[in-house]
Amino acid sequence: MRDLAKLPKAHLHLHFTGSLRLSSLREMSVEHGMGLPSALTDGVALRVPADERGWFRFQRLYDAARHCVRSEADMRRLVDEAAADDAAEGSGRLEIQVDPTSYAPFVGGITPAVEIVLDEARAASARHGVEVAVVVAASRMRHPLDARTLARLAARYAGDGPGEVVGFGLSNDERRGDTEQFAHAFRIARRAGLASVPHGGELLGPAHVQEVLGALAPDRLGHGVRSVEDPALLGSLVESGVALEVCPASNVSLGVYEREHDVPLRALVDAGATVALGADDPLLFGSRLVEQYETARTVHGFSDAELADLARASVRASRASQGTQRRLQAGIDSWLAGPDDDDGDLGAATSLSSASHRTTG
16 A cells, blocks of 8 residues: 555646635634634534535635635645645645635735735745646626636736636535536636636536536536436536546535445446545535545545556646646556555554644644
8 A cells, every 4th residue: 555645736726715724714813813614614514414504504604714814814825735745745746726705805906916926936936846727717696797707817817838727617605606607617718728627517416517517618527426317418528528526525515415435436436437636615514635535445445456547547637738747647657657655654654644644724
């Protein structure tokens, strides 16, 4: 069993505030005089039912955390720490998702908010040795015209390197908003060369996935796990090459599946889907990227060769340059060709990692 923190990989599904370390959130809340719900600070992974009441509780907690990010310094700290945490877990490429609307009031508007994130992404990439690119995301809870504004803003900074915008997303409760009404924003983004990376197929089933496919033409689908319920739909995803950003901890925390064993990771991979594992919102769900790979290993029985294939898929699904992709793929080959780690040393490392996650969130 090789050390999963040494496996090169790309991280394609990580939300901005959701990436916060718990220790940093506490410090920000004190600095700004903001109270925090105990459910955010107790170090216990969120568990809610997969209904509107459950989503409301999740969103309330996320908003409480987001309200503590109230300055340029907070935003820069968040990006820097996200990059450092990903680098420690073997991620060579992070494409972090942000809706700048939430932070705009504290830094003078949505344009400064995006530029702060991009500037710190460039600096953090150099500092920590992991490429940090950005996905700008609209929210289903806001008017589709807001999404068009964000798409035009994202297009101004399009590229594939560190500190550039690589994709355009659509997040929040899948049950809200009319998907078709956001299609114009995604056309703006695609014309600029940005990847289409909306959420879909977690809270809602195959019909919603089909709706997102038809309206938004995704290159990657945030989650998409419910596509397994319709073999024909899953087959079309495989054939068209749409990658699925699968976040096992999120699926369990949000009540989509009762247990880790129920997440259809094996079924998706066996069907030929391109699967990129992601941590989604570690602050609330209690686990970071390596632990998603650990779940694949210990819960779903993935061998080291299969875990290497998952890492390869994440790199292929990223918007990294060909040079970066070749470098990461070579690193994956080297990881797999190397010797197994000593069981005792690996167990100690895993214990230390788990203790760290309990401390940082």
